[in-house]
Amino acid sequence: MFKSITQHPLITLLKNNKGNPRALILMEPFWGIPFNLIAPFITLYMYLQGITDTHIGIILSIAMVFQVFFSFFGGIIADKFGRKMSTIVADFLGWTLACLVWAV
DSSP states (O other): OHHHHHTSHHHHHHHHOOSHHHHHHHHHHHHHHHHHHHHHHHHHHHHHTTOOHHHHHHHHHHHHHHHHHHHHHHHHHHHHHOHHHHHHHHHHHHHHHHHHHHHO
């Protein structure tokens, strides 16, 4: 059983990658797992707070516009600071600010 786990393509990929690609693979769970656990409940939470369906749609549309707008700057920032530092700072600030907004 242990041998089959070590031969899994994802484990092999992680062992063979070095530098920035490896750091990005290791950082992926820090935003991927919380996002997939929280995202389905965001609209339910807003609905329970008394926000109407129309307003929920407007809020989510504005969030999507901001995501598209700031994605243009993602490449510039990554080139300037490096991918590892960009990922660490963006994940830390992004999730900290998002959780702060959701808490308020």
